[in-house]
Amino acid sequence: MRIPIVAANWKMHKTVPEARAYLERLIGLAGRDPGVEVVVFPSFTALPAAAALLEGVPVGLGAQDAHPEPAGAYTGAVSVAQVADLGVRYVLCGHSERRKLFGEDDALVGRKVRAALEYGLAPILCVGEALEERRAGRAWEAVDRQLDRGLGPVEGDPDGLVIAYEPVWAIGTGVAAQPADAQEMADRIRRWLRERFGAVGDAIRVQYGGSVKPDNAREFLSLPDVDGALVGGASLDPDAFWAIVQSARR
Numbered sequence: 477m478r479i480p481i482v483a484a485n486w487k488m489h490k491t492v493p494e495a496r497a498y499l500e501r502l503i504g505l506a507g508r509d510p511g512v513e514v515v516v517f518p519s520f521t522a523l524p525a526a527a528a529l530l531e532g533v534p535v536g537l538g539a540q541d542a543h544p545e546p547a548g549a550y551t552g553a554v555s556v557a558q559v560a561d562l563g564v565r566y567v568l569c570g571h572s573e574r575r576k577l578f579g580e581d582d583a584l585v586g587r588k589v590r591a592a593l594e595y596g597l598a599p600i601l602c603v604g605e606a607l608e609e610r611r612a613g614r615a616w617e618a619v620d621r622q623l624d625r626g627l628g629p630v631e632g633d634p635d636g637l638v639i640a641y642e643p644v645w646a647i648g649t650g651v652a653a654q655p656a657d658a659q660e661m662a663d664r665i666r667r668w669l670r671e672r673f674g675a676v677g678d679a680i681r682v683q684y685g686g687s688v689k690p691d692n693a694r695e696f697l698s699l700p701d702v703d704g705a706l707v708g709g710a711s712l713d714p715d716a717f718w719a720i721v722q723s724a725r726r
Contacts (some may be wrong), residue, residue, distance in 0.1 A: 478681050480697065480724040481638060481704040483515040483600065484711030485540065485568065495522035499529045501714040506535050512704070512724045515566055516711075520554055527563045538566030538600070541574060544584070544591035556591045565636075567592045569599045570626060572642045582625035589637075590629040598636025600706065601626045602685065603665070607645035616664055623668055633676050639665055640706040642685040653686045655695045662701035690716050693723035 490498065495518050506514055515536035518526045523539065530537050539562075543553040559567065568574075569592065570585035585601070592599040603626065605618035619641070627634065641661050646653035662682045669677030684696045685706035696702055697720075704724055711717040 478679065478703045479511070479513050481513040481515065481681055481683060482697075482717075482721045482724050483517060483538065483566070483640075483683070483704070483706050484717050485517045485571075485706055485708050486519060486712060487540070487573070487708060488519060489712055490518065490522060492522050492525050495519075496525055496529060498712075498714050499526060499535075502535060502718065503529065503533050505714065505718045506533065512721050514721055517566070517568060520559075523559065523562050523564065531563075536565050537563060538568065539564045540568050540571070542567045542588060542592065542597075544587040546591075556588070556595045556597065560595045560597055564597065566598050566600055566638070568640075569601050570622065571602045572604055572644045572647070576644075582622055585622070585626045586629045589626055589634075593630060593634055593637075598638065599634075600638040600640050600683070602640045602642050602706070604642035604644045604685075607651065610643075610645045615661070619661065619665065620668065623665065623672075627672065633673065634680070638681045638683060638704075639669070640683040640685045641665060642706070646686050655699055658684045658686065658696055658702055659699040662699065666701050688720060690719035690723070693720040697724045 515538050517538040517540045526537055539559040542556040542559050543550055546555050546557040569588040574580045589599045589601055603619045603622040605615040609618045643653040665682050669680050681703035683704045683706045684702045688705040688707050689710045707720055
């Protein structure tokens with residue numbers, strides 16, 4: 477059985493003291509075994525402090541991004557090698573905001589996925605269609621392309637890989653995604669993974685990442701092909717985030 481994974485993506489929030497206070501609260505809550513893998517994604521500035529606090533604690537640590545090259549003249553970038561050195565386990569690759577706001581294309585995302593795997597990290601590959609793609613009936617075409625190009629460079633079994641489905645069309649547009657939408661896409665992603673990786677595809681977890689909150693989490697996290705959530709705004713409060721974690725228990 478796939479263990480659900482619920483991740484807190486803090487985005488560009490929290491100073492180091494704020495991160496410490498949050499994690500101390502979350503650690504207190506996580507002492508109660510939820511039967512769920514819990515991961516937090518702080519900003520780069522808070523990663524060292526978070527790594528120190530989470531040592532020996534059942535809460536995983538992830539980086540929100542990482543450059544695929546191990547080193548080089550890339551001012552302002554942080555490499556996969558550097559985040560691996562901090563004890564990070566997961567790396568977000570191709571988040572919708574990175575694609576939209578920073579112009580990341582599928583080829584770059586694929587390089588990041590491969591680099592993460594080469595350094596022993598687990599990539600969370602984010603995929604999802606925009607509103608115009610969904611309205612044009614090209615939702616699966618867009619997700620299929622992102623999967624194909626994001627995982628095309630991967631050789632062998634992608635150890636630890638997670639797929640996060642983000643319905644970009646339902647984030648900040650006023651159009652709400654329904655559980656049936658999430659299940660339909662998660663099912664198609666699951667079938668794609670089976671075709672690409674064989675039996676290993678059944679073990680790869682598929683998260684849902686579309687404005688998950690405590691009051692709607694159970695609707696999405698009880699779906700048969702949804703194995704957790706990538707949580708944005710609602711993850712900034714540790715108690716709200718923990719309520720979502722509880723909803724993922726099976």
